[in-house]
Amino acid sequence: MKSLKGVKVFTSEVERAKKAAVLKVGSETIGAAREFLAEEGFVELLPVIVAPITDPLRHNTDRAVIEAYGGHWHLTRSMIFHKQAAVTVCERIFSFSPNIRIEPPDWGKTGRHLWEFVQLDLEVRDGTREELMDLGERLLVYVLERVRERCADELAFLGRNLRVPQRPFPVFTYGEARKRYGDDFEVALSREMETPFWIIDFPVDVREFYDREDPERPGVLLDYDLIYPEGYGEALSGGEREHLLHRIQERIARQGLDPSQYRGLLELAERGLPPSAGFGIGIERLIRYICGLPHVAEARLFPRVPGELSVV
Ligand code: ASP
Ligand code: MG
Numbered sequence: 001m002k003s004l005k006g007v008k009v010f011t012s013e014v015e016r017a018k019k020a021a022v023l024k025v026g027s028e029t030i031g032a033a034r035e036f037l038a039e040e041g042f043v044e045l046l047p048v049i050v051a052p053i054t055d056p057l058r059h060n061t062d063r064a065v066i067e068a069y070g071g072h073w074h075l076t077r078s079m080i081f082h083k084q085a086a087v088t089v090c091e092r093i094f095s096f097s098p099n100i101r102i103e104p105p106d107w108g109k110t111g112r113h114l115w116e117f118v119q120l121d122l123e124v125r126d127g128t129r130e131e132l133m134d135l136g137e138r139l140l141v142y143v144l145e146r147v148r149e150r151c152a153d154e155l156a157f158l159g160r161n162l163r164v165p166q167r168p169f170p171v172f173t174y175g176e177a178r179k180r181y182g183d184d185f186e187v188a189l190s191r192e193m194e195t196p197f198w199i200i201d202f203p204v205d206v207r208e209f210y211d212r213e214d215p216e217r218p219g220v221l222l223d224y225d226l227i228y229p230e231g232y233g234e235a236l237s238g239g240e241r242e243h244l245l246h247r248i249q250e251r252i253a254r255q256g257l258d259p260s261q262y263r264g265l266l267e268l269a270e271r272g273l274p275p276s277a278g279f280g281i282g283i284e285r286l287i288r289y290i291c292g293l294p295h296v297a298e299a300r301l302f303p304r305v306p307g308e309l310s311v312v
Contacts, residue, residue: 021291022154024151025147025290029286037122043093047095049075050066051074052071053265055208057077078097087123087125092124099116108306112288120281136279137196160292171200174206190231194229196226197227197229209255211242221239230289236281238278241275284299284300
């Protein structure tokens with residue numbers, strides 16, 4: 001075995017006290033997000049762990065599939081399609097959704113990846129990009145304010161001086177950001193900025209098929225990523241959705257994917273999916289940012305780091 005990260009947690013008093021502080025901050029972070037969303041009229045769904053369809057995530061080729069009852073079930077890579085289906089029942093939904101993404105082993109060193117993580121995944125029926133960006137900013141500011149109040153001792157112990165940013169956050173288009181900062185624009189901008197900022201208008205071929213192409217500007221998506229300052233990288237990713245059957249079929253074909261893999265989604269769309277928009281916030285990344293931690297693994301008691309083994 002290469003590394004036993006899981007047991008390191010319990011070795012020294014200082015490590016234990018630090019971990020306890022991080023876990024308390026994490027718990028308050030989750031509580032504050034729940035409070036905010038309840039106040040905004042969201043219904044919390046229990047997460048989907050196994051399903052016949054899941055997020056395509058084209059970069060992530062190592063599939064986690066289990067067999068049961070004569071069928072094949074993906075471990076959830078994201079609840080995207082279940083979110084689209086759920087808003088046919090409730091107007092606004094969220095879930096703390098565990099995701100399994102078997103990322104390349106060297107991604108263990110990015111500081112930003114775990115292969116088991118939790119995202120706060122939400123969706124709004126008839127939601128628009130503008131509304132969801134506004135919601136994302138208010139959610140983040142609310143959580144940061146509450147955690148600063150409720151965890152002042154823990155943050156001081158961790159040496160973190162957490163600033164609450166002013167809204168609205170700056171917005172860059174993908175095109176602008178790339179022209180000014182090159183291919184690694186996200187990292188460069190994240191290091192340079194002192195406040196969270198948005199990147200919008202991703203080109204259609206760099207994202208998954210479910211984010212909606214702007215009917216007015218073919219080739220450009222109605223999506224949005226929120227990036228943390230201080231070099232912490234991506235906070236949230238989301239978009240308006242393709243919900244019409246023929247559009248979903250076109251986008252699947254354009255990406256060279258096998259439509260039979262998405263039969264469940266196509267059946268839902270045939271019966272009628274409402275327009276919607278949403279986003280997912282990586283919880284460990286949020287806790288990492290709030291606490292000022294070098295690696296997302298530190299946000300969890302039993303982290304799953306790409307490329308590393310564990311005994312617990
Ligand atoms: N859950 C989605 C993802 O993991 C984010 C979104 O809602 O677009 O990509
Ligand atoms: Mg996505």
